[in-house]
Amino acid sequence: MNFKRRIALAAAALALVTGTAFAQGKDKVVLLLNWYTYSEHAPFYLGKARGYFDAENIDLDIQEGRGSGVTVQAVAAGTATFGYADVPTMMRAASKGAPVIAVGVALQTSPMSVMGFCEKNIRKPEDIKGKTVAVTPGDSMSQIWPLFLKKTGLKQDDFKQVAGDAQTKLNAVINGQADLLLGYVMDQAIKLQDATHKQVCPIRFADYGVNMVSSGIIVQKDLLKTKPDMVKRFLRAATRALEESAKDPAAAIDAMLKANPKSGVRDTALIGMKETARLYKGPDNPNDKPLRVGAKNMAETLQLLVDYGGLDKASAGKPEDYYTNAYLP
Amino acid sequence: MRQGWLRRTLFSAWARPVILVLLLIALWELVIRLFRIPPYLIPAPEAVVKQLVEQWPTLLQQSIPTTLATLGGFAMSIAVGIPLALVIAYSRTVESYVYPLLVFSQSVPKIAIAPLFVVWFGFGIIPKVISAFMLGFFPIVVSTVMGFKSVDPDMLDLARSMKASRLETFMRISLPQAMPSIFAGLKVSITLAVVGAVVGEFVGSNSGLGYLLQIANGTFDLPLMFAALTVLSGIGVLLFVIVDVVERWMIPWHASHRNDFAATA
Numbered sequence: 345m346n347f348k349r350r351i352a353l354a355a356a357a358l359a360l361v362t363g364t365a366f367a368q369g370k371d372k373v374v375l376l377l378n379w380y381t382y383s384e385h386a387p388f389y390l391g392k393a394r395g396y397f398d399a400e401n402i403d404l405d406i407q408e409g410r411g412s413g414v415t416v417q418a419v420a421a422g423t424a425t426f427g428y429a430d431v432p433t434m435m436r437a438a439s440k441g442a443p444v445i446a447v448g449v450a451l452q453t454s455p456m457s458v459m460g461f462c463e464k465n466i467r468k469p470e471d472i473k474g475k476t477v478a479v480t481p482g483d484s485m486s487q488i489w490p491l492f493l494k495k496t497g498l499k500q501d502d503f504k505q506v507a508g509d510a511q512t513k514l515n516a517v518i519n520g521q522a523d524l525l526l527g528y529v530m531d532q533a534i535k536l537q538d539a540t541h542k543q544v545c546p547i548r549f550a551d552y553g554v555n556m557v558s559s560g561i562i563v564q565k566d567l568l569k570t571k572p573d574m575v576k577r578f579l580r581a582a583t584r585a586l587e588e589s590a591k592d593p594a595a596a597i598d599a600m601l602k603a604n605p606k607s608g609v610r611d612t613a614l615i616g617m618k619e620t621a622r623l624y625k626g627p628d629n630p631n632d633k634p635l636r637v638g639a640k641n642m643a644e645t646l647q648l649l650v651d652y653g654g655l656d657k658a659s660a661g662k663p664e665d666y667y668t669n670a671y672l673p
Numbered sequence: 674m675r676q677g678w679l680r681r682t683l684f685s686a687w688a689r690p691v692i693l694v695l696l697l698i699a700l701w702e703l704v705i706r707l708f709r710i711p712p713y714l715i716p717a718p719e720a721v722v723k724q725l726v727e728q729w730p731t732l733l734q735q736s737i738p739t740t741l742a743t744l745g746g747f748a749m750s751i752a753v754g755i756p757l758a759l760v761i762a763y764s765r766t767v768e769s770y771v772y773p774l775l776v777f778s779q780s781v782p783k784i785a786i787a788p789l790f791v792v793w794f795g796f797g798i799i800p801k802v803i804s805a806f807m808l809g810f811f812p813i814v815v816s817t818v819m820g821f822k823s824v825d826p827d828m829l830d831l832a833r834s835m836k837a838s839r840l841e842t843f844m845r846i847s848l849p850q851a852m853p854s855i856f857a858g859l860k861v862s863i864t865l866a867v868v869g870a871v872v873g874e875f876v877g878s879n880s881g882l883g884y885l886l887q888i889a890n891g892t893f894d895l896p897l898m899f900a901a902l903t904v905l906s907g908i909g910v911l912l913f914v915i916v917d918v919v920e921r922w923m924i925p926w927h928a929s930h931r932n933d934f935a936a937t938a
Contacts, residue, residue, distance in 0.1 A: 413890060421714060440893045442713040481884055482891020506796045507884065508877030511788045516877070519792050654892045 370403040371574050376424035377409040378559060381607035383616030384451075384530055385428065386596035391585030393599040400577035406603075412484070412559075413437070419562055420444050426578060430484050431560040432649055435666045439659045443565040446667040448579055448635030449642075450586065451558035452626030455528040455619070456485050457546035458492070461536070464523055467545060469496035469552065476504040478513040478522035484653070485526040488554060491652045495552045514539070528558075530619035534612045555627055556645045557637060560667075568671070575671045579635065583673050586634040590621035636672050639663065713893060720896040721903065728897060731885070732904045738881040740908055742798055742870035743863070746805020747912075750862050754810040755855070758817030772818075779811045784872055791877035801873030801881070808869035809862040816858025820851030853927050856920040863916050867909040882908075 377385050388406055391397055397404040409415045412430035419427035420442040427434075431446050438444050458477065460466050466475060469492075479486045493500065506522055508515075514532060516522035518539055525532060533544040549556075561582060567575060589596035597613045608616070628638035642663040649655040682688055698718050704710065705717055712720065725732070761768045783804060790800035824847045832842040874883025882901050889898040 413893065417713065420711075437713055437893045440713050441711055442893075443711075480887070482888040484891075487891070505879070506877070507879045508791055508796070509788070509875060509887070512791045512877040515788055515792045516796075521792070521795055 370398075370401050371571075371577075372403045372405065373397075373425045373574070373578060374405045374407055374423075375426045375428060376407045376415045376418050378412040378415050378427075378429045379410070379531075380408045381406075381600060381604045382531055383534065383597065383600070383608055383613040384528075384559065384620045385607075386593075386600040386613070386617050386620075387585040387589035388428070388582070389600040389603045390589050390596040391581055393602070394585075394588070396581040396584045396588075397578070400581045402574070402578055402581060404581075416442060416444060416562065419564055422564055425563070425567070427562045428559060429562055431557050431562070431667070432484050432645060432653060434560070434562050435646065435649055436653065436655055438666055439655050439661070444562050445565050445568070445665075446560040446562050446637075447568075447575060447671050448582065448669075449557045449560035449626075449637035449667065450635060451560070451620070451623040452629070452637055452641055453623045454488075454548075454550045454554060454556045454558055455530055455623055456488060456492075456526065456549040456554070456556070456558070457529050457533075458489075458524050458526055458549075459529075459533055459536070459544050459546035460517060460524040461540070462543040462545040466524060467547065469498055469547060472498060472524065472547075473502045475523040476506060476521070478506050478508060478516040478525040480510055480513055480526070481507045483510075483526075487653045488549065488556065488648065489526060491648060492549050492552060492554055495554060530616040530623075533619075534608070534616045538609050538612050554648075555641065556648055557626070557641055558623070560637075561635065568668075572671065576673075579671050580673045583633055583635050586624060589617065590624060590634070593617040593621060633673065636669050637667060642667055713895065716895040716899055721899040724894075724896040724900040725903060728900060732882070732901060735880060735882050735885045735901075736904055736908060738798065738801075738878075739867075739870050739874065739883065739905070740912075742801035742873060742881065743805050743866045743908070743912065745798065745802035746807075746809050746869055747863055747866045749802060749806040750810035750813050750866065751859070753806070754813035754858075754862075755817055758814045759821065761814070762818045762821035768818075775811070775814060783807050783869065787872050787876040790873065796877055796879065800876070801870050801878060804873030804876075805866040805869035808872070809866035812861035812865065813855070813858040816854045816861075817851065820854025820858075821847060823854070824850045849924070852924045856916070856924070859916050859920075860913055863912045864909050867905065867912065871905065 375388060392404050412433040415427040415429040416434045416437045418424045431449055434444055434446060466472060479489065506516060513525045514535055517525050517536060527533060529546045529548060533546050536544045563575060593614055597610060597617050600607055601610060624634045626638045626641040628640040646660060646663045650657050650660050702718050705715060761772055787804050790803050794800045794803065828846050829842065832846050871883040874881040875887060878884050882905050885901050886898055889901060
């Protein structure tokens with residue numbers, strides 16, 4: 345084969361590939377997750393596998409993330425169409441001028457908890473006294489932690505605190521350098537269990553009056569004006585994906601593991617998916633479809649962020665500045 | 674007369690980098706204004722300066738643990754690197770065993786194994802020092818080996834013909850001739866040690882500029898983040914200058930420190 349023919353062949357192949365992508369006329373959409381894939385993200389993989397997004401004419405590309413903060417910045421800058429990120433983190437960025445808004449809140453009850461191995465017998469806030477807690481400085485949990493302490497009557501000097509990044513926190517508890525860590529019930533709890541095969545007992549912030557929304561779907565504000573129909577179609581598919589995953593968590597986990605075999609161990613990921621589905625409903629809207637968040641819940645979240653989460657009162661604004669239910673089915 | 678003074682100031686060695694920095698800051702401001710880059714992506718220079726001034730006590734306080742970890746890692750790099758390099762330079766057997774392994778170890782991404790340092794050595798200063806050491810010691814080894822290997826063989830022959838002892842040969846010929854290379858390695862090492870210390874602080878630490886960077890990142894406080902980065906770079910420059918001064922003091926005879934060279938450099 346001579347050089348000209350090779351070029352012609354390569355061009356033909358390229359045309360074929362791009363041709364098929366464009367021929368269908370689908371909206372190419374990038375969903376940037378908040379973290380490396382784990383059970384919480386399974387619904388999106390289910391929606392993709394079962395063609396929910398295809399049916400809405402959306403060609404979904406799921407990308408793993410490196411923290412909610414980065415995801416929010418990427419969506420604000422237009423690098424990703426949709427982001428799956430911690431909504432309070434997004435609110436912090438939005439109050440600093442990032443043009444982003446939540447169009448659906450997935451986790452409406454906080455998954456935040458302080459957790460350790462059950463064998464250490466730390467089940468109530470009072471048990472934390474005298475123990476060592478590992479936190480990641482600057483993340484959402486470490487910012488809400490003082491509120492949990494206040495609500496439970498604990499003081500900072502009742503226990504020892506060590507700081508490290510996400511992996512260090514897990515390592516510290518696994519190796520006994522810390523007794524507890526701040527983590528999500530369906531994330532770190534599962535990771536600790538997978539690594540050690542020991543039971544993990546979380547103390548949930550939500551059980552002690554800390555009501556705050558967590559992960560949600562975010563977009564650049566401009567997108568609501570330029571492609572409102574596409575946002576609606578995406579959210580229809582996403583809602584369906586969340587509903588079906590709550591009904592059939594095993595199918596969701598299987599879809600996730602098929603797309604990304606390294607994202608978890610089936611048994612524990614399944615527990616994680618079930619835990620995630622429990623958080624789809626907020627305290628004030630038990631009968632709503634998933635992703636539709638209650639006004640009171642969002643108002644409380646904003647208030648907590650102003651009081652504890654490093655959000656300036658002056659630039660805080662109203663809860664409606666940060667979310668809308670208008671594009672949900 | 675006055676113009677001459679102005680010209681001398683403008684073109685003096687210390688003013689040049691300052692002028693370049695000012696130009697770069699102006700360019701930074703210009704790019705932000707021209708392309709309307711929003712502050713949540715890149716902060717404006719004046720916001721960074723404001724944070725530098727307002728948060729100065731915090732920044733200064735957090736610089737101490739980072740500097741200590743850097744110096745600890747640098748000291749360890751010297752203590753391990755130079756003797757190791759000596760052995761490698763003088764023994765082909767050791768070289769053949771150790772050198773490839775050393776290069777191999779250097780290619781391991783430190784950031785990937787840094788979380789393990791906390792597991793092995795706990796929280797506190799030790800994992801940071803080790804992280805700084807891991808990044809800092811390799812340039813010292815490579816430059817020192819090169820320094821001792823490039824000693825003029827004629828000089829060694831001369832020493833032998835004059836019946837100098839091994840120690841005398843080492844102290845009077847090999848070491849002085851290797852010194853410039855060793856210092857070149859030390860200078861690279863000290864800047865890398867700063868990076869290593871911050872990597873250590875990212876991974877697990879209750880204090881330091883790396884810790885502050887993490888918090889600033891979490892709250893989207895980009896001005897504070899850039900302010901911390903500025904202080905961090907300042908520490909790097911300061912430590913580099915100190916090594917440079919020590920070098921001038923120890924090997925004033927070397928070509929790189931002669932005035933005629935400095936003037937044209």
